[in-house]
Every structure is written in C-alpha cells, then in structure tokens.
Amino acid sequence: MTAENAADIWRIYNPAFNEILGPKPTIGLLLQNDEIPFAHEAGVFFPDTGELFITSNQFDDENGQKRVQISKVLLERGNAPAISESIDCDLIHMANGGVNYDGGILFCAQGSANRPSGLFKMQHAPPYHTEPILTDYLGRPFNSVNDVVIHPDGAIWFTDPSYGHDQGYRPKPSLPNAVYRFDPATKSVRAVADGIGRPNGICFSPDFGTVYITDTDQVRGPSTDYSRVASIYAFEVAESHGQPFLANRRLFAMADTGIPDGIKCDTKGNVYSGCGDGINVWSPGGVLLGKILIPGGIANFCFGHRGEIFALNENRLWRLQLDHHVNGALLGI
Numbered sequence: 021m022t023a024e025n026a027a028d029i030w031r032i033y034n035p036a037f038n039e040i041l042g043p044k045p046t047i048g049l050l051l052q053n054d055e056i057p058f059a060h061e062a063g064v065f066f067p068d069t070g071e072l073f074i075t076s077n078q079f080d081d082e083n084g085q086k087r088v089q090i091s092k093v094l095l096e097r098g099n100a101p102a103i104s105e106s107i108d109c110d111l112i113h114m115a116n117g118g119v120n121y122d123g124g125i126l127f128c129a130q131g132s133a134n135r136p137s138g139l140f141k142m143q144h145a146p147p148y149h150t151e152p153i154l155t156d157y158l159g160r161p162f163n164s165v166n167d168v169v170i171h172p173d174g175a176i177w178f179t180d181p182s183y184g185h186d187q188g189y190r191p192k193p194s195l196p197n198a199v200y201r202f203d204p205a206t207k208s209v210r211a212v213a214d215g216i217g218r219p220n221g222i223c224f225s226p227d228f229g230t231v232y233i234t235d236t237d238q239v240r241g242p243s244t245d246y247s248r249v250a251s252i253y254a255f256e257v258a259e260s261h262g263q264p265f266l267a268n269r270r271l272f273a274m275a276d277t278g279i280p281d282g283i284k285c286d287t288k289g290n291v292y293s294g295c296g297d298g299i300n301v302w303s304p305g306g307v308l309l310g311k312i313l314i315p316g317g318i319a320n321f322c323f324g325h326r327g328e329i330f331a332l333n334e335n336r337l338w339r340l341q342l343d344h345h346v347n348g349a350l351l352g353i
Contacts, residue, residue: 029313037310040290040301042327042343047312050101050330050337051093057334058091058103061282062118063322064125065330066144067353070096072322072330073125073144074337075115078187086189088114090127092144093337095324101337111150112140114189117167117178117221117282117320120351126153126176130164130184133191137162139178139202154202157209163193167221167282169350171228175264176202177212179219179233186241199233201264212266217249221283221293221320224257225304226349231255231266232291236279250279252293254306272306282320282332285349292329294318299331299340312340323348 030041051059057077064073076089090107109115114130114137124143131137138155142148153176156162164184169177181197184190199213199222213219217237224231231254238250251274255266273280278296285291289304298314299321314333321331327342347353 031311031313032309033311034303034307034309036303036307037301040286040309040342040346042345045343046341047314048339048341050095050339051103052336054335056089058089059332059337060088060334061116061320061332062090062125062127063282063320063330063332064118064120064144065322065324065351066120067325067351069144070094071144072324073118074332075118075127077319077334078114086114088116088130090115090142095330107142107148109140109142109148109150111152112142113137114164114184116165119168119170121170121176126168126170128165128168128178130166130190131162132184132189137165137180137184137190139165139168139176153204154209157195157200157211160194161191163195163197164190166219169222169224171224171264174203174205176204177222177224177231178202179222181218181220181236183218183241188241199266212264213255213269216253220279221281223283223285223291224349225285226287226289229257231257232272232283232285234280234283234293236281238279250275252280252283252291252302273300273302273308275300278317282318284321284323286323287347287349287352289349292321294320294331299329314338323350323353325353 060077062075072093113132113135117128136155139153142150163182220236221234252272254272256268258267280293282294296317299312327346329340331338
C-alpha cells in the first residue's frame with residue numbers, strides 16, 4: 021500500500037481519530053508468505069529484544085494433517101524483518117491467542133481430538149520449555165481456549181468458545197461457551213461470564229475497571245449467519261466479598277463488516293479490534309472514530325513502540341505507524 025491510496029486506508033468517522041493517526045500515518049508490509057496463513061493470531065511483542073511471536077491459521081502439513089504453526093519474527097531496528105524460527109511444541113495443539121506472562125508467553129491451545137485445550141506457558145527463548153498452566157474446569161475439558169489477558173493481581177482471564185468442535189477437530193463440548201478467571205496463586209478457577217454466543221477476544225481497559233469481550237457468534241465453522249451477533253460487550257469489573265466479578269453487561273459496539281476478533285486498548289482507553297475490513301477504533305464511550313482498512317481484514321494485532329501496530333493479515337504481516345503519542349495499554353509503550 022502506497023501514499024497514493026492512503027485515503028483508502030485511513031477512514032475517518034470522527035475528528036478525534038486524527039489525534040490517533042497523527043500527521044503522517046504509514047503502513048508497510050513486513051512479511052508475506054502465500055503458501056501458509058502464518059500471521060493469524062497471538063501477536064506477543066517483546067520490546068527489549070524486538071521479537072514478535074505469532075500463530076498461524078490452520079493449514080495442511082506435508083502429511084495432510086491440520087496444524088497451526090508458532091513463529092518468532094525478528095523486528096530488530098535497522099534489519100529486515102524475518103521469521104527466525106518456526107516453533108513446534110508437542111504440548112500446544114492448535115495455538116491461538118497469547119500474552120506476555122512471567123517472562124515468557126502464555127499461549128491458548130485450542131486442543132485436538134486427543135490433546136487438551138487450555139493455557140500453556142512457553143519460554144520465549146530456546147529451548148522454548150513449555151508447561152501446562154490449566155487444562156480443565158474442575159475436571160471438565162475446555163472447549164477451545166481462544167484468547168487470554170492478565171490482570172495486575174496475577175489472575176488470568178480467558179475465553180473458551182466451541183470453535184474446535186465447530187471446525188471438526190475437537191469433541192462435542194462438555195462446557196458452555198464462557199469466560200473464565202484463574203488465580204495461579206490459589207489454583208481457583210471460576211466462570212465469570214456466560215450467555216455469549218462465541219466469546220473470542222478479551223482485554224481490559226487501562227484502569228482495569230472494564231473488560232471488553234468480542235462475540236463472534238456470526239461465524240461457526242464454515243457457516244456464516246448474519247442474523248447472529250458480531251459485537252463487542254463491555255462488563256464492569258466489580259467486587260463482592262473480596263472477589264472480582266463481572267456486572268452491568270452492555271453492548272459496546274457492533275461490527276459492520278465481518279466479526280470483531282482480537283481486541284486491545286490504548287492508554288487513553290480507546291478500543292481497537294480486528295474486523296473483516298481491518299482495524300476498527302472506538303472511543304471509550306463506544307463512538308466509532310475510524311478504521312484502518314486492510315483488504316482481507318485483520319484477525320489480531322498488537323502494539324509495538326510508540327504508535328506501532330503489528331497487524332496479522334493471514335498471509336501478510338503489516339506494520340502500522342500511528343501518532344507517536346499512542347501507546348498500547350497492555351505494555352504501556
């Protein structure tokens with residue numbers, strides 16, 4: 021994408037979006053692989069080393085088996101971006117979302133017919149030691165754990181839709197589609213939200229007073245039903261008897277193109293989500309500020325340094341440069 025078609029990239033719906041874009045927003049293609057959809061989910065950035073960990077969409081390996089690949093991309097300043105390693109991990113099957121965690125990465129494994137779905141911690145350096153963190157809800161197997169975020173109190177919040185069964189590689193669900201909170205210190209796990217068609221992306225507001233959850237119920241396996249939900253819900257993080265719970269669910273936004281998948285906030289509370297036409301951006305009050313239009317849409321993305329966004333576009337990895345005062349809330353950079 022070049023400067024000549026910039027007007028087709030930065031779609032402004034509200035003047036406040038200009039403050040996010042800055043005077044000269046740019047977009048550049050970092051990597052492309054037309055053979056496999058290598059850039060689909062996760063997007064876990066390590067600012068000190070310039071490493072970006074991403075997960076692919078499903079593809080057929082040389083044996084005709086469905087698999088998902090974890091890749092480490094080197095984004096060192098002054099050097100051309102490159103995938104330095106494709107990481108095979110026997111524990112993590114059908115990897116999806118991920119987040120920086122305890123010096124490494126917490127990956128969501130969607131599981132397979134005979135391997136569990138759950139949360140797995142992986143070192144971000146060789147030999148990439150991996151260990152399970154949670155693989156069931158009080159003995160009942162998860163459906164297909166999809167996305168995850170960490171609260172400052174150390175608790176892990178994650179979504180568990182039934183996409184593995186929808187797509188034919190997981191058994192029939194033994195749990196409803198739900199959102200969970202796991203406290204590693206006490207080993208306590210509990211459901212914090214249900215009644216969501218397909219809970220997918222999850223993130224906190226910068227003050228951790230709100231949880232945003234995307235519902236991608238419009239898509240189930242190969243089928244799309246436009247009468248079903250493609251929305252973002254906001255929940256208040258409340259407290260009762262010394263424990264957090266979610267209250268006051270409200271419809272925050274409804275995507276007009278495709279489904280809202282990955283979701284992040286900047287430090288000012290603006291909400292970004294990967295949708296069918298690119299990255300959509302809303303104010304903390306739910307006003308659509310603008311869109312960054314990318315053909316094919318964006319499943320997930322992450323913030324880099326000072327206004328950078330790394331956008332995952334299946335066969336392409338893009339780098340966006342917004343205003344330098346824009347910082348992702350997750351890492352605060």
